[in-house]
Amino acid sequence: MSLFELNSCWQLHSCFYVMPFFFLLSLINALVGPETVYDQRSLVSDSSEWSLFEQSFPEKLREQFGSCKSIKDEGERGxxxxxxxxxxxxxxxQGNGGSPEDPPTFTDSCPYRKEGGPDLYLHASQRTPHLQSLLDSYSRMHTRCVSSEYSKLKDIYLRKLTPECRYIVWSCTFGLGNRLMSLISTFLYAILSQRVLLVENAEWESLFCEPFLGSSWIVPAGFSLKDDESPSFAQFYDLGCGSDTQRHPECSSNVLSVVFSGTTKSSEHRFLVCPSAIASVRNVAILNFQNSNQHFAVGFFLNPVLRPVLETLFPKHNVFHLLSHFLLNPTRPVWEKVKNFHAMHLLNSTRRIGVQLRESKGEYRDYYDMASPLCIKSKSGLCPIELAEAKERMKKDPNFVxxxxxxxxxxxxxxxxxxHFTQLNTSMRKIEQETGQQFRIFTQGSDGEQLEDVGHLQKALLDIWMLSLSDVLMTSHMSTFGYTAQGLAGITPYHxxxxxxxxxxxxxxxxPCFHFGPKKVRCPKDKFTMRNPLKEVNYMCSCPDLPNTGLQLAES
Structure with a gap:
């Protein structure tokens, strides 16, 4: 974590560092009872009170764990x-046969990947070898499971067939920014739980290329969980399901509903925080992530069993950035427009600024017209030496710019x-005269309201992609649209x-921010209560634009 991030978090009362008062922690533990007062430096695997990470895996998937036992580092062992x-x-x-280690032999038909779309990101971070290996392995698993059982998913749902693999079905009807944050969070869980991620959104194939070559991430035709009324995770967990001793009828459910939204209760947040939660659902065939609209990936870092693994996979805590560049690749109609905009407006510019102004109903708020040019002038990295030289030349030649x-x-x-475009264009002409810099302002146009047909969703995706190619990004308060752009860009924005x-x-x-994150979560099965997320993890912060309920991972 940088000095600036530390200072920012401290000023916002968002980040706190746990001091090594081990004696005091022990005393508190004795006073409050059997629940553990968790210190992030304690080793979960050394305590019998904690569910071991390996218990989260179905028994049939633990066959090769022996070679991992000698690894001392907890995260690397996980x-x-x-x-x-x-x-x-x-x-x-079974799939198509062959070894799961066989290299892919499929032809990549996605023009975005083939024509160097990912290379446009000048600020992109590289995946760690651990994460790259895991994504490669997950892709092989996904392809083989789909090849084996894709056409049988309805039979699995109706309990007519015992599956070889386990699945997550994701769907969301919220705005595009919410959908992308939710999808990336769901993908993280799919990786952690060896589940095949399938998308139930009719327009998705018009927005994104298939990420798993030779496979599909779209639910089979005729299959839907939108009207499914299976129990929620909280109901399942409260009944003690997931253990061999429970025989309640709902414990045999083949599908569970998982939702993270602005109304999610702490009982549902146990899915994220409680060490035993992931183990409890390990044998459920299908998890239905329906209408989650949050970046709930942040919450998994509050789980003391998952945290060491996540810190190894994402040492900079930039989960959305690293996973989105694997999973999200725009289709040809979007990519062609991105490519043309980039060549015409960005390629030869000395600096790229993105300005995203959230007007959910097309309402016009003029205070943005004051804030945007002032922020550009003060925060866009204009070099003082260059400005001084420009002003000297302007004295000699008023038409210098x-x-x-x-x-x-x-x-x-x-x-x-x-x-907003019209007003900002006018304001920037004045700033040109003040700074000697030349600015070129452009946009793809405004629809006036948020629409959800394929054409408008492709326009929204183009906006996100163009914003994400910025060197400096300025976004609106609480904008999930802006969050996804900053996550793709891998840069910290100005609000x-x-x-x-x-x-x-x-x-x-x-x-991105987890707008409505966990606050206090009790995990009686694990003898653990998370009382304050800001004190559990030293890089967990309150969201600057929603400090009362939002949680965000500060980058290191």
Missing amino acids: VCELLAATHTQASTA ASNSQDYISVYVSSLAGD LKPWPDNPCWLSVSSD
Whole structure:
């Protein structure tokens, strides 16, 4: 974590560092009873009170864990077990035959990947070898499971067939930003639990290429869980299901519903936080992630069993960034527009600024027109030496900006209200005269309201992608649209606010905010209570734009 991030979190009362008062912790533990007062440095595997990480895997997937036992580092040992379990799951799926280690032989038909779309990201982070190995192994597992059971998913749902693999069906009817945050979070859980991720959204194939070559991530035709009324995870967990001693009828459910939204209760947050939660659902064939609209991936870092593994896979805590660049690849119609916009406006610019102004109903709020140019002027990295030289030349030649300057700064504007583009364009002409810099402002146009047909969703995706190619990003308060752009970009954004003396502030991370995260969660089965997430994890912060309920991972 950088010094700036530390200072920002401290000022927001968001991040706190656990001091090594082991005696005091022991005393508190004795006073409050049998529940564990968790210190993040304690080794879960050394305590009999904690569910071991390996217990989260179905028994048939633990065959190759022996070679991992000698690894001392807890996180690396967990990753070793993840890889072994994923490999074993791929082996048990018959698929097309052959070894699960066989290299892919499928032709990539996605133009975005083939034509270097990912290479446009100048600030992208590289995946760790651990994460890359796990994604490769997961892809083989996904392909083999789909090849083996894809056409039989309805029979699995109706309990007519015992599956070889386990599944997650994801669907969401919220806005595109919410959908992408929810999908990436669900994908993280799919990786951690060796489950095949399938998407139930009719328009998804018009937005994104197939991420798993030679396979499919779209639910089979004629299959749907949108009207499924299976029990929720909380109901299942409260009944003690998942253990061999329970025989309640609902414990035999083949499908469980999992939802994270603004109304999710702490009983459902146990899915994220409680060590025994992932183990309790390990034998459930299908998890139905329906209408989750949050970046709930943040919550898994509050789980003391999962945390060491997640820290090994994501040492910078940029979960959305690393997973989105694997899973999300725009289809040809979107990619062609991204490519053309980039060549015309971004390729030759000296700096790229993205401005995203959230107007959910197309309503026009003029305070953005004051904040945006002030933030650009003060936070876009204009070099003082260059500015001084430009002003000297302007004294000699008032037309210096218009006639002589070959360099320019591009500004991409995304908003449902078109008046913002007009106003910002006017404001930037004044700033050009003040700074000697040349700005070129562009947009793809404004629809006036949020629409959900394929054409408008593709336009929204183009907006997200163009914003994500920025060097400097300025976004609206609480905007999930902006969150996804910053996550793709891998850069920490500035949040705009209507104060002339301080028009924007730097956030703490490129990873999106979990708007309605866990606060206090009791895990009686694990003898553990998470009382305050900000004290459990030293890089967990309150969201700067929603501090009362939001949680965010600060990057290191």
